[in-house]
Amino acid sequence: MENILGTNLDRVVILAYFAIVMGFGAYFGKYSKTTSDYFFGGRRFAWWLITISIVATGIGSHSFVKYSTKAYQYGFSSTMTYMNDWFFMPLFLFGWLPIIYYLRLGSIPEYFEKRFSREARYIATFMILMYMIGYIAIQFLTLATALYKIYGIPLMLTVVLIAIATTVYMHFGGQTSVIFTDLIQGFILIFAGILIFSLGLNYLAENTSYSSGLKALWDNLSPQEKLPLANFNDPPDFNFVGIFWQDGVAGSIGFLFLNQGLIMRFMAARSVNEGRKAAAFNVLFILPVSAIVVSNAGWIGKAISNSIPGALPLDLAPNDVFVSVANLIAAPGIFGFVIAALCAALMSTSDTLVNASSSVIINDVYRPLTNNKSSDKEQLRLARLASVLVKVIAVCLVPFFNSFESIYEAHGWFHSTFTPPLVVGVFLGIFWKRFTSSAVIATFIVGAFLMILGQMYPSLISPFSHGIELRPDRGYSYIGALYNLFVCAGVGVLVTFFTKPNPESKLVGLTVFDVHKLKNIFKGSKPNEDKGQAVNVSWDLKEFDEDIISFSKQEMKLMKAKEGDLVYLQDSRWWLGGLKSIHSIFGKPHNQNGVVYINKSHLESGMFEHGLFLKGEKEM
Amino acid sequence: MTFSQTWLPFIYLYGVGGIAFLLGTLLIYKTKALRINYESHKKWFWVLFYGYFFYASVHALFIYLAIGSSY
DSSP states (O other): OOOOOSOHHHHHHHHHHHHHHHHHHHHGGGGOOSHHHHHHTTSOBOHHHHHHHHHHHHSOHHHHHHHHHHHHHHGGGGGGGGSOOGGGHHHIIIIIHHHHHHTTOSSHHHHHHHHTOHHHHHHHHHHHHHHHHHHHHHHHHHHHHHHHHHHOOOHHHHHHHHHHHHHHHHHHHHHHHHHHHHHHHHHHHHHHHHHHHHHHHHHHHHHSSOSOHHHHHHHTSOHHHHOSSOOSSOSTTSOHHHHIIIIIIIIHHIIIIIOHHHHHHHHTBSSHHHHHHHHHHIIIIIHHHHHHHHHHHHHHHHHHHHHSTTSSOTTOOGGGHHHHHHHHHSOTTHHHHHHHHHHHHHHHHHHHHHHHHHHHIIIIIIHHHHTTOSOHHHHHHHHHHHHHHHHHHHHHHHHHHHTSSOHHHHHHHHHHHHHHHHHHHHHHHHHOTTOOHHHHHHHHHHHHHHHHHHHHOGGGTGGGSTTOOOBTTTBOOTTHHHHHHHHHHHHHHHHHHTSOOOOGGGGTTSSGGGGGGHHHHHHSSOOOOOOOOOEEEEEEEOOOSSSEEBOBHHHHHHHTOOTTOEEEEEESOGGGTTSSEEEEEEOOOBSOTTEEEEOHHHHHHHTOOTTOOEEEEEOO | OOTTTTHHHHHHHHHHHHHHHHHHHHHHHHTTSSOTTSHHHHHHHHHHHHHHHHHHHHHHHHHHHHHTOOO
């Protein structure tokens, strides 16, 4: 082991960080009593809580290394992939999100069974699990590569230690632990990224003739490095058009429509509208900030190389830019904190994916195979075991991904290989009623076969290459996604025209054409769309056999609610973000103003406290 | 700098991406998934277009500044 980086203080900071996060996550285990709590956090959280926790999910440990590398090589165009997700937002916010939320889907494969067939569900399950577990393995590998340089522990042992550490809090807490640890880690990630940026600008100002670090950065990057989009079709390993199809199209649809971890986060929102707010805020504000957070070490590194010769090694490998720049500009302890942020990125992304994977294993493998006969308690126990199993498999896959030339390449291979058949399947499923069950299976199987052919014979991809150079022995990289999307969609469309579609009666609520009916399906009766006020009330217990709560007539009037409407009741302290809350149904009103009656089950689920007010809102 | 380094990627991104965006918006409008007559949906309609032009403006600004910059 050569060039061990950092000081003992840095190592202590990193270990302390791991301990704090594990304790924090384990604490929230008490909020997971059922599989619904474990996987979806009880569908009760506010949009801002979901948004911040998404930050930590979107920024993986590989992000810092991968984007700093590209930022060092190509400048501001490293931000491209964080700023091309808006094009599919209309379809996501008003098409897919209401479908998954109101149909109470437990997983993406479950949609495939409802929309197509059980066979389609099993194939989708296999592909999604492969994708997620591989992704977790890449996260482990990235962080282990960084920690290996700091602690000098063998790489695979580092991977195992990281897997054990993340298991501790995930194992007991499930989605609630994931959301709350991701909340704190989201803040830490953004803070650490901005800290590196400030320290880097300060370093530039102190070590060059410029009085402003920003001016030093701008003037020490070439005009090409200041462009926000890469060159159209050159070089082969980083060009605009290839990355547009691989990330902007396949990646964006995959992220918004198929990322089980992200979908579960939106399902944990207390309403579809809160989910929309979280998604829009994330793409409009958080992603641009994240782009700066993950890339700036590369820009700073490039400006330092151009303006202060010798400050960074002349033979610096682009993959080492993040750690080297952080080590150069940060004082002992601060460097440890920055690496702890890298740990935060790993833990928050992998915990989301592990929770999502165990959700898929229980929802899409165990429940269908056992006809859902076991108790919820038993399923919760199995979900926890499944999350351990997922980590074991991910650890075993690490050596495979370590054989790729770079983490960027391994990650790109994932997107272009696993997402196109699923993207085409889910997209045509939602937006084309005629799309058949046989067609989706053909998309998965024949599409995958044609994709493999494309990898073996790159000349098949040439008509889609937009002039990108074909690299001998390495083929096309990103633009392969366009070919993959084309062949999968082609197979799907072709087979559809030769097979019989499902009757319309079996598609109710499953396509964008029925989104306007979904509230009705969700509620079981006509939704009440009258806009009322929220009310603050004290609470008391009453014996209700059914899932109903009772407000006074006056408060019902203020909320414009009727008996049978859906209600959301939460602790009135806004900063809890819905942690202590329940969904229920309005029962028969009473005459005692300022009091809501709930039953014991509501109290246990909402964990309400005596003497504190609750805020009630009519949902629909 | 050449056209393929500066404005071509921008035109392709907001042209091809813009077609996907407009088709998506049209689809949710036609299927009544988005109902402009609902006050909250009307706000979302404007947010969707704001997002598109926000990103286009940021990218255009940086391309313009990069073209005019020296090294």
